[in-house]
Amino acid sequence: MTDDVIDRLIGIEEGDALFTLRASRPDARANAQASFEALLQPDDVEHASRLERLAIAWWTVALSHSATAPFYADLLATESPETLRALEGALPEAVTTGPSGDYPEGPLTVEDVAGPHWAPSPALTAVVGDRLAAALAHAHLLTYRPRDSSPDALQALLDAGWDATGVVTLSQLVSFLHFQLRVVAGLTVLKGSLR
């Protein structure tokens, strides 16, 4: 098995047809890996802790019904099994479908789709704290209703103790995972169709 996370998530070995395909886009492959490392194995955790990153990662891919969820569950369990248990308990009431959300009023208003707005329960907040709880709510928004994003949603993060740089990191983390989980989903289907 290679050291590349996407290869591991799909089950790509050196010499496989998909290995050759990915080698045709070497910078995309290397920098998808570099992105994973920058976000989840960072040198600098001043603005977002390792536990926060791992918790948000598992929450994002689990909300997305992604096959990558067990991989991120293992990473989070190593850091904090109690956080994983609390999030697993909260997941059934949070999980839904997407994308949904509203457009600015006008011709696209007919395409508005109402989606559930999730907020962490007091019991979950008691385990994870206000800061991580606010980030989990933001990850839910970005996962299912990205077009409902607003200055108020960012202010809620700032009020919970995130600084502007931490909000950028959090946003990159959730958004990157939406890329990675789709590369894994798409290439897994392609792998199954190769002879």
Added chain:
Amino acid sequence: MTDQVLRPAIDVPNAFTQANLGWEPWLEPVPKEELTDRQWAGLVDKGRANSPYFRLLVRDPDILGARTRTDNDIFYNERGGLPRALRELAATAASRTNGCIFCASVHSRFAAHHSKRPDDVQRLLDEGLDAPQDDPQWRAVIDASAALTRTPGEFGPEHVQRLRDAGLDDLAVADAIHGAAFFNWANRLMLSLGEPTPPQG
């Protein structure tokens, strides 16, 4: 002291368009004169220091640099695979699905330029993902990109088959997957960290 968001007073565009929109951040970008060496490296292309979007993202320079290099290889690597117009079409279709008016404006313009088919692109913007498209490659790329964008994912073997039936090889299929997947990253950043502004007069 707690940071405060920016609340630009603008009439946000309310329809999908190929016009040249602007974008205003909701958090303070790094001033150009305060950029560190590590932040300049994260920008990859120095010209990006003029963009408030990239000067906001450069608050975390390592992930910005990796994101940009991923983006560049998926969209600009010309060695085989999916024609550029169809990579931009995948980006546009994902953006149309998520509802990113800004991302759709940029990449619909690129798709129209590279395909020379602005009317077919505009129909996707105006009427949506189910708008008629006579070209089987366009149909297959739009459908695959939308399916991959939805949660839970709906992308399946039938999408790969339709891409192949339209004459695309395995590298082109992988490019379509990467193009749509990447815009699920880009859309979420653009939608959640600021908002589009009307075309400059």
